[in-house]
Amino acid sequence: MKNEKLKIILDNREIEAPHRDFKKEKIRSAIISGILSLILILIIAITLPMTVLPLSGLFVYASIVALVLFLFLLLARYFTLIWLSYFYMTKYTVSEKPFYTPFVSIIVPVYNEGKVLRNSIESLLKLDYPNYEIIIVNDGSTDNTAEVGEALVGLHKGRNSWVKVSLINKPNGGKSKALNAGIQYSEAEFVLCMDGDSTLSAQTLKMGMRHFTDPEVGAVAGNVKVENRGKPLLDLQALEYIEGLNMARSAQGFLKMVNIIPGPIGIFRKRALHDAGYYSSDTFAEDADLTLKILAKGWKIEYEPEAQAWTEAPASLFQLLKQRYRWTRGILQAIRKHKRFLYNPIINFNNTLVLWSMAFEALLWPAMNIFANLFFITVALLYGMTSLIVFWWFGIAILDFMAAIFCVAAEKEEARLIPYSLIYRIFFVLMIDITKGMATVEEFLGLAMSWGKLERIGVSKK
Amino acid sequence: MELIPILSLIILVATISTFILSIGAYILYKMREKKGKAVEQPKPEAIPAELVTPQVAPEAGRTTNIGLRSTYGQSLYSTRGDSTSPMFATDAGQTRPEMRPTVLGLSMDEESRMPVSGAAPGRTTINAEKYETRGRFSRYTSAGYSNVEETKKKKEDEEPLRWR
16 A cells, blocks of 8 residues: 655644743742741741750751651651552452543654664554554654654554554654644544553553543543563662552542653543643643643543553663653643642642642652651761661661552562562662752752653563 | 661661762763753744655545544543533633644655656645645534634634633
């Protein structure tokens, strides 16, 4: 069958975010933080003579109080997430949803993914779903992605039906623009947006589409897993995705308020995308931004653990920290963009809840983790209380071990990942949190950043 | 127990090393990042692109389960807004990028390969009509895409997109 090439014009518009006066914001932040600092200094100056403790004792006392608060929050957070996740898994296991198979367009945005594109498309052709098409959007790649994509265009025999694969070659404009281009071209009521380097499991569409029988559901978040395992850093990331990300997502799924639909796998109702104004390119976390926009419009977002996307995680420490740096800044940009919901719960209370939890996870949680570790290092080095750090690690390790067992069992994952939970928080999470802290400082200082590109080595096995 | 001092030493060293490693990686990242001001690229309202699509024979497309436009099962479930009013009112007067891509014709490569006898114009016309009859502007509704020319054209549609 021959292919035809057509010239088209794509709509490149997007909804403009409210205008921000950065200079005014910085001045306002400086004034508020200055006033708060003055008030704090006044309180200390007035109350310090009334205390019986010396300054160093006051410091230790305040640190201990902060640490106890952190431990309380740590336990509350873990148990809330585990219980909500457990309730979701239980509900998921016993409830029966009918299968729903409307026509779906799968949008695959690619930029220099020539090494992995074929594997991605081949996995899409194995989907156990009767009614879909694939739209590859080449975002101005400079390698052989266009040639690989063109070779894939045509009518392919899928598992249950013929599948049409189309390609759009457009000038480079970023992932959000590429996704918008694919969504524009699609005539389906539902679209699945994924990453060009990911592969999907066969049940993804079949299981994900069931949730759309509820007319209030605007989107479904999938389950992202790490494909390239085998090394400690990659196995830690695999554990993080299972325990840190997917457990949180299933807890949010119980409330139908998933706060971030992951880039590698998200299924959307076109109407919800339309209400949200499609993807925007003014943040570095377009997936978080779009999710918040959809929630703001009153749509519900479900989580489907069987809609699995297998992605290539960064293999080097440098690449990993670069990725987390971008995620953190992107999420903070998205939170800032929607900050009116933080201050005004009357507009949409659910969205307020979601945003406060995101702000907690992005800002407060990493800061508390860094502070706790610095505290134990300080008391160990300055006061010789080295055993405290062992008890701290032991308590955290037990908590993580328990969570890892639950998550690995719930997702039927590899049991060999469970022992990594013993070093998960003390090494891996601490490193990520330090990067998050740096990213947070830079974001609030308004320093510029660039996208960067994750190096692909093409490790798809599926 | 001597285990605790040994463990505490290991954990202390690991934690301090993690701090140093993270800060070092951050410094390395900032050094490798491109310096200088990022030039903000212009964002045109419309951009040209190329669509590569398989030519589907009319008979094959409609009789076999190609998977095009099949909406069986869709009518069994209502979508939000069909029978109930939306939970939150949509922003009045705001527009969304909802254009369908406009097909101009064959790309440069295809045109140069076409014989002069004129098979191309006919095919181009057919394909152009397939998209252009849908109109440059289409509004997505629960009944499918409808041409904006058939509906009341609002003045706000021509204004730049705004957020509340």
